[in-house]
Amino acid sequence: MSPHKLRHTYATNLAEQTNGDIPLIMSQLGHTSSDISLLYINTTREKARLAAEALDKRREKL
Template structure:
């Protein structure tokens, strides 16, 4: 549950300092475990492909 909360908080806010406060972390390295830059890249790529497809049709 904690990891899900942390991951969702990072996705929604993008604020690592808020995440650190909420979860009681003292290190950004620990808090960074809740970020997933690859997932964000995949979402952006899928969105661009969807826009291209819509514009093509």
């Protein structure tokens, strides 16, 4: 495990636990740009699909 891989793992876990709280992730990683922080967050296609479905369901309720 390299420090770089550890940083990616930490960012991904933090994103999952905080429902993608980008300002918090940026703060924890020491970034000033959300674009850079997003590069550290790894997700699977299945997680992305489930997130999109959840957003669609929320949109339908509105």
